[in-house]
Amino acid sequence: MKLIYRIALRLSLTLLPLLALWATLFYVIITAEINDEADDVLEDYSELIIIRMLTGQELPPPNDGSNNSYTVVPVTEAYAERTPHIAYLDAEVFIPEKEETEPARILKTIFRDRHGRFYELTVATPTFEKEDLMKTILIAVVALYLVLLLTVIGVTMWVFRRSLDPLYALLRWLDGYLPGHAVAPVPDDTSIAEFRKLNAAAQQAVTRSEELFERQKQFIGNASHELQTPLAILRNRIEWLLDRTPLSEEQTGELVKMQRTLNHAVRLNRTLLLLTKIDNGQFPESSDIDLARLLAEQTQQLEEIYRSRGLRLSLRIPERFTVRMNETLASTLVGNLLRNAFVHTAAGGRIEISLSDGVLTVRNEGTAPLQSDHIFDRFYRNSGNPDSVGLGLALVRAVCRYYALDIDYRFERSAHCFSVRWK
Amino acid sequence: MKILIVEDEPSLREVIQRALEQEGYVVETAADYARAEAKIAGYDYDCILLDIMLPDGNGLHLLETLRREGKRDHVIIVSARDSLEDKVSGLEQGADDYLAKPFHTAELKARIRSVLRRGRNGGDRELVQGNVTLDTESRRVEVAGREIPLLKKEFDILLYFMQRPDHLVDKAVLAEAVWGDHADQADNFQFVYAQIKNLRRKLSEAGADIEIRAVYGFGYKLSCAEPRPKP
Secondary structure (H helix, E strand, C coil): CCHHHHHHHHHHHHHHHHHHHHHHHHHHHHHHHHHHHHHHHHHHHHHHHHHHHHHCCCCCCCCCCCCCEEEEEEECHHHHHHCCCEEEEEEEEEECCCCEEEEEEEEEEEEECCCCCEEEEEEEEECCCHHHHHHHHHHHHHHHHHHHHHHHHHHHHHHHHHHHHHHHHHHHHHHCCCCCCCCCCCCCCCCCHHHHHHHHHHHHHHHHHHHHHHHHHHHHHHHHHHHHHHHHHHHHHHHHHHHHCCCCHHHHHHHHHHHHHHHHHHHHHHHHHHHHHHHCCCCCCCEEEEHHHHHHHHHHHHHHHCHHHCCEEEEECCCCCEEEECHHHHHHHHHHHHHHHHHCCCCCCEEEEEEECCEEEEEEECCCCCCCCCCCCCCCCCCCCCCCCCCHHHHHHHHHHHCCCEEEEEEECCEEEEEEECC | CEEEEECCCHHHHHHHHHHHHHCCCEEEEECCHHHHHHHHHHCCCCEEEEECEECCEEHHHHHHHHHHCCCCCEEEEEECCCCHHHHHHHHHCCCCEEEECCCCHHHHHHHHHHHHHHHHHCCCCEEEECCEEEECCCCEEEECCEEECCCHHHHHHHHHHHCCCCCCEEHHHHHHHHHCCCHHHCCCCHHHHHHHHHHHHHHHHCCCCEEEEEECCCEEEEEECCCCCCC
């Protein structure tokens, strides 16, 4: 969830109970205020009537057009004693003029005239409909909530966007960042201290990781270079022994085995150098490579080498398929993919190589899926083949990355299936 | 034939020197840039093996100096950096060849022979062993003046042996050299044997006096009935 949506959601959720509370308070206060006003009027009115009654003056007409009404009823002393002498209450009264009942505020007063008789005076004044008020307040509050919410969110969004712009600039920059590729420095055109700090931290982290990346590349490159001379010495010394000294079969065998192990080390070293060079992007010169021809040639070569295995081969490639690539890298890509299939297929197994619509697919029979997360890792080896260096597929991936090709592994219909897509 | 080895690693210098002296060359050595510069200034060599990564300077500068002074010494660059750019810039500055470490002794000897031959008669197309002549450019092989037809792999194998007479060639190394990278990792070398068998048959049917002999089942060696001519 984006931060801005989270903020909007939280604002809406917080405003809801707040406004409900506010609406309740508002209702209570308004009701109290209105009742208070009505009570004042009723008090004055009842006072007037009582004074008139006590002084024997003429009572006002029951309805003087003000909607106020009154009744005076004589009551017993016992009633007067058990009833509070002044009582306010809300009730529905029937208004004869309108012929309907209306909510009214009522004041009941019990008084005694000079003859000692008790009367109960009930004065009523029509008042507001509480439900109407509640409804009105509810509508107002909902409207207020919506308007307030929209305003608050709108303003927040605007302020948010304005203030967090540097953060989004940093995030956009991070999206575009690829380790090992030259990048523009972290954007830092803000005066806000926190963002400046964040940008500086990001820049520092990236610089450090770039340095590490660079150093690691250099280390592998240097180590491999440094190894070349001792390897050359060993190789030449063994060859000297083989060529210049009379040797028994056993001695020759030992030396030849040493030489093979040494060749293994030489290949390992060479492959690491090649990987370093690919990572460094040191293959600038491209040419038009006929992938179909390359596939045919390499397949034929491998078929000859692995003839004794009796592999069943199917090659479905077009007449021509030209891509723009570096020659060494193209041959590294194709060679390692094919070799991988030939080396890891059991005797009599089936290998299918196809090239169509810019997708090169190499399928070879296998028993169980490989760990697709790791097969392209350096030195990941699934087979027990001691001669396998474990760098072939790492090379394939490095080349694919270099040319931004899609490489995919899947296991289907009991076959390993590698495919490379040219875009 | 005088050869100068410019190499900072003493052990490698020693093995190269020993191998080349054994071939009958007069060999001198220089361990660093300064000493190499002094030697080059003072003497002429038929061939200089130049390591371009020296502790006190870049070997390519030596090459530059050499060419600026108009010296025609042949130069073979020996480098731990097997990069195309180094190769190209080395050859552009007038090196005759470029050899990446770790090289085989036989390879080095073959390159030196080739460079020296090029210097002598302006071409290194022909290799001769006994009564067998191999033309590297037209890819023709003649035995006692009569051409024998060879398939591509057979030719490549013969070429490899002709460049390394009397040298024990491991089957695995041969496989890698002729069939390409990683061919030495095959389960068996039946495919090498099959080609060698055909090649041997063709050579002997044509009456060649060279022979590719198996050595204890590990590899092969090209031997010649006649003593090999000195380089």
